[in-house]
Amino acid sequence: MSELSLAYIFHHHQLLVDENFQLPQVEKLASDISFSSGDQIIARDLFIEETIPDGYQLISIRQLISQWTKVQFEQASRALQLLEWRRNHKFCSHCGHETEVHPTEYAMVCPACRYHQYPRVQPCIITVITRGDDEILLAKNAKNSSEMYGLIAGFVEVGETLEEAVQRETEEEVGLKVKNIQYLASQPWPFPSNLMLAFKAEYESGEIVLQEDEISDAQFFKFDQLPETPFSGSIAHAMIEHVIHNTQMPQ
Secondary structure, eight states, rough: OOOOEEEEEEEETTTEEEEEEEEEEEEEEEEETTHHHHEEEEEOOOOOTTOOOOOOOEEEHHHTTSSSSSSHHHHHHHHHHHHHHHTTTTOHHHHHOEEEEEESOOOOOOOOOOOOOOOOOOEEEEEEEEETTTTEEEEEEEOOOOOOOOOOOEEEOOOOOOOHHHHHHHHHHHHEEEEEEEEEEEEEEEETTTTEEEEEEEEEHHHHHOOOOHHHHHEETEEEEHHHHHHOTSHHHHHHHHHOOOOOOOO
């Protein structure tokens, strides 16, 4: 009998876990993605025609962030991103030929022109902005129907530094200028394949002017009068706790 592998089995952004949020152990298939750590850990897709095993359920990976350790979530994030990368690179972007999985590294290889397609991450900045000693800027995403307020965030554009991205996104989304930009930490964020780069900055000047297609509301809130904020386990939650309670950022 072959050794069983711990399996990250995804249906879109939902992960197969038991009632205690533990992963199943399965026999490895040739089509599985193996983690290069040497551990018996694999990732695979659960297709719509497949049945969910008894005792298991599909749970959104977002729900598991607050249930799991940082290491567990980062490993799940990696599995999800590798599966999505493989699905999106079945054909060569140079010549259109069907690709093959490289036997020893994360690469989709074109047998016709030998072009290698590797996983890519998208760098995103996320910024916690303070004003004085007791105010924090929080914004509500226009696409979010809940009452949760979060932080200013956005993709890094070609040819700009991370600090320039912080300044540009803040001006674009809320019309403010910031100063004293400092790096805090990072977090893989598999929606779809982002690397969140956390910064803190101080308000410098300007009045709040909303980019209405992105932000429905933004205000400076007193530290002791916060609205609903992002859930525990997200880097936004850690950033807010860091500036308000001087907690350590996760490393």
